[in-house]
Amino acid sequence: MRIDIVSVVPEILKGPFSSSLIKRAMNKGIMDIHIHDLRKYGLGKRKKVDDYPYGGGSGMILRIEPVxxxxxxxxxxxxYDEKIFMTPDGILFSQKYANALTCKKNILILCGRYKGIDQRIRDHLISKEISIGPYVLSGGELAAAVVVESIARLLPGVLHNPDSMITDSFQMEKMGAPPIYTRPKIYKGWSVPKILLSGHHKKIKEWIFKKSIQKKLDS
Structure with a gap:
């Protein structure tokens, strides 16, 4: 899979893509990520990419020409199978859509910046507008990183144990994620449920199933 990300401040993306799952996906050749500095396509000597809005109003608008x-x-x-614009007023990103994106070969992501972008970009260049939540960031870079990591962990060969992906909370539409424990067995008087230490695999699976259902009902 190849993902191209267009940004006015591409350096923001260096951190998220230089470690952990995304780095592993890139090192294994499973995911190919290319970050493009939009200012290289800017206007004039100063490589301008923004301007004041027609009709007045506050803030600067990303111009259409560089994009x-x-x-x-x-x-x-x-x-490109998808040309995505990261924006707080887009469709809310979900595990279901992350799953769908794993089937794509090439994805292009535009990170917003400033007050917004020229509407003609949205009308003529973008195929999907995605939001990671009902709140505003200074730009779409961190939102793009969220989308990329959610895709990366679903690609075969990225996770050391692919079974852990199957039991992720939002992969199980009718169930929630069950409680999970590790060592020590007891800490400050807080104990791991005895059933998980019993070695009785059938009963453990039944316990996990019941807890998963209960988590969904309580949510």
Whole structure:
């Protein structure tokens, strides 16, 4: 899978992509991530990418020309299954959509910045608008990193134990994630449930199933 990310401040993405699951996915050749600095397509000597909104109002708006030129170059090199814009007023990102994105070969993500982007970008260049929640960030970079990691952990070969992915809370639509424990058996008087230490696999599975159902009912 290849993911291209377009950003005005690409350095924000260096941290999330330089460690843990995403780095592992890249090192294994499972995921190929390319970050593009939108300012390289900016206007004039100062490489301007934003301007004041027509009709007045506060804040600066991302201009269409740099985005169009960047997209045009990338689209001349390959086709993209999705061209995503990260925005707080988009469709709420979900585990179901993360699963769907794993079937894509090439994904292009535009990170918003400033007050917003020229509407013509949304109308003519974007295929999907995605939000990671009903709140506002300074830009879409961290939101894009969230989407990329949620995809990465679903790709075969990334997780050391793929079974752990199957039992993730939002993978089980009718159940919640069961409580999980590790060593020590007792800490400050707080004990691991005896059933999990019993070695009785059938009863343990039944206990996990019941707890998962209860978690969903309580949510």
């Amino acid at each position: 169009y030129q960047c997209f045009d170059k990338l689209l001349s090199e390959r086709d």
